[in-house]
Every structure is written in structure tokens, then in C-alpha cells.
Amino acid sequence: MPVLLFIMPTYETITVEKRESIAVLTINRPDKLNALNKQVHADGVAALEDLRKDGSVRVLIITGAGEKSFIAGADISEFAGQTPVMQRNSFHEKTFFNSIDSFPKPVIAMVNGFCLGGGNELALACDLRVCSENARFSQPEINLGIIPGGGGTQRLTRLIGEGRAMEVMLTGDMIDAQTALKFGLVNYVYPIAELEERTMELAGRIASKAPIALQLAKEAVKFASRSNLDEGLRREVDLFAICFSTEDKQEGVSAFLEKRKPVFKGK
Numbered sequence: 001m002p003v004l005l006f007i008m009p010t011y012e013t014i015t016v017e018k019r020e021s022i023a024v025l026t027i028n029r030p031d032k033l034n035a036l037n038k039q040v041h042a043d044g045v046a047a048l049e050d051l052r053k054d055g056s057v058r059v060l061i062i063t064g065a066g067e068k069s070f071i072a073g074a075d076i077s078e079f080a081g082q083t084p085v086m087q088r089n090s091f092h093e094k095t096f097f098n099s100i101d102s103f104p105k106p107v108i109a110m111v112n113g114f115c116l117g118g119g120n121e122l123a124l125a126c127d128l129r130v131c132s133e134n135a136r137f138s139q140p141e142i143n144l145g146i147i148p149g150g151g152g153t154q155r156l157t158r159l160i161g162e163g164r165a166m167e168v169m170l171t172g173d174m175i176d177a178q179t180a181l182k183f184g185l186v187n188y189v190y191p192i193a194e195l196e197e198r199t200m201e202l203a204g205r206i207a208s209k210a211p212i213a214l215q216l217a218k219e220a221v222k223f224a225s226r227s228n229l230d231e232g233l234r235r236e237v238d239l240f241a242i243c244f245s246t247e248d249k250q251e252g253v254s255a256f257l258e259k260r261k262p263v264f265k266g267k
């Protein structure tokens with residue numbers, strides 16, 4: 001288990017710990033099952049901005065406080081005061097969803113319990129999702145007379161396909177961890193007691209790779225669902241070429257030829 005180095009600047013509704021090159025961001029409203037209110041969005045945006053600039057952080061894990069819930073969705077108590085125009089403008093705003101989407105380093109959602117509505121949308125904005133056996137997933141907005149508005153209709157459909165996404169969104173039903181695994185919504189399911197350790201292992205494996213190549217790989221993969229094949233293939237070649245300007249590419253190739261482990265510096 002990596003050594004706990006220090007706790008980052010304080011935010012009102014989230015905590016951020018750094019464990020060597022891995023940062024763990026925890027949404028900390030367990031009494032409200034970590035529901036996403038305006039303050040969580042503001043804190044999430046601020047924390048991701050800090051973590052983006054922090055060169056010592058190579059991988060980010062996002063989770064929720066407690067064992068019961070990752071995030072139980074948007075804070076429904078804030079819906080009453082929301083106007084249609086406010087909701088529509090959220091597409092252009094700095095929301096937690098948008099900050100994760102544009103975060104250049106790999107992000108893993110560590111889902112511990114309820115992953116509902118905006119919680120599922122937040123997990124979908126991450127690059128990888130791992131969950132505990134007790135995790136439950138849903139887009140229950142339909143039960144409130146609304147639809148997902150944090151990227152769910154688009155990202156879930158791209159990830160698991162139209163038929164399954166339709167079922168999740170039209171029924172609002174919860175699916176369990178094994179079904180989420182079968183659907184391809186999560187990458188791995190672990191017993192709750194192992195979730196943190198196994199997620200840290202995964203994050204550690206990724207963090208040992210060349211940081212610039214990680215960022216470029218992420219950019220290329222994300223571009224795939226936002227472009228046609230020709231544009232995507234062109235973008236891939238450009239990003240591939242950029243790798244050849246890095247010291248880490250020299251190190252990776254030399255280490256292979258010299259039969260040793262590479263030491264990547266992010267240069």
C-alpha cells in the first residue's frame with residue numbers, strides 16, 4: 001500500500017489525499033449519501049484545477065465517503081429553485097462533470113455503494129470504473145419526471161449501447177454490480193473490503209507509465225466517440241507523432257533494448 005504523503009488544501013464538501021503519485025478525491029456528504037449540490041460542484045472544479053497543475057499527481061481516484069453510497073445523484077433539494085435557463089446554461093459552466101471530462105490525467109471512479117443519477121453520470125465522465133459488490137447503479141431521473149442532464153444520455157449510450165442505455169433510462173431501475181459488469185458499465189467488481197486496495201493497485205500500474213503518453217492515449221480514446229473514423233485516425237497519428245518528441249519515449253525504447261525497467265519522468 002503506497003505511503004500517505006499529505007492532505008491537499010481543504011474544500012468544504014470534499015477531501016483530497018495524495019498517496020505518492022495517486023490522488024484520492026472523496027466526496028464527503030455521507031449524511032446526504034454524497035449527493036451533488038452546488039458546493040460539491042464548486043469544490044470539485046477547484047480541486048481538479050489544483051490537481052491538474054500538480055505535476056506530482058499522475059492518476060486520480062474519485063470516491064464517496066462511507067460504505068453506503070458513492071453518490072446518490074444530484075441534490076434533489078436544489079431542484080426547486082432551478083429555472084430552465086439555469087439548467088440549460090450548465091452545459092457551458094464549470095461543473096464537476098465538465099472538469100472531469102477535460103481533466104488530462106487518468107481518472108478512476110471507485111464506486112462504493114449507490115451510484116445514482118448524477119453519481120452515475122460523474123462515474124461515466126471518468127476513464128475507468130471499479131465498484132464494490134454492494135454497488136447499485138441507476139438513472140432514476142425518470143421517476144422525478146425529468147431526464148439525465150449531466151451527460152448520462154450520451155455517455156451511457158456510447159459506453160453500453162443504445163438498447164441497454166434505453167432500459168436503464170426508461171425504467172429508472174437499479175442494476176447490481178454484476179449486471180453493471182456484464183453491461184460494460186464497470187471494469188471490475190471487488191468485495192467491499194478489497195475495493196480500495198485493488199483500485200490503488202490499478203491506479204499504481206497506470207501511474208508507473210509515461211505521463212505524457214497516458215495523457216495522449218486518453219485524448220485519443222476520448223476523441224474516438226466524438227469524431228468519425230477518418231478524423232480519429234488522423235488525430236491518432238498526430239498524437240503518436242508527439243510521443244516521439246518526448247524523453248520518455250527515448251527512455252521506454254532504450255529500456256526495452258537494454259532489458260531493464262524504464263524510469264519515466266513525464267518529459
Ligand code: COA
Pocket residue numbers: 031032033035072073074075076077114116117118140141144
Ligand atoms: N438529493 C438530496 N438528498 C438525498 C439524495 C439526493 N439525491 N439522496 C439521498 N438523500 C438524503 C435523504 O433525503 C436523507 O436525508 P435526511 O436524513 O436528511 O432525510 C439521506 O440522504 C439518507 O437517505 P435515505 O433516503 O434516508 O436513505 P435510504 O437508504 O432509505 O435510501 C436511496 C437510499 C438512495 C434509495 C434514496 O435516498 C434515494 O432514492 N435517493 C434519491 C436518488 C435519486 O433519485 N437520485 C437522482 C436525483 S436526479
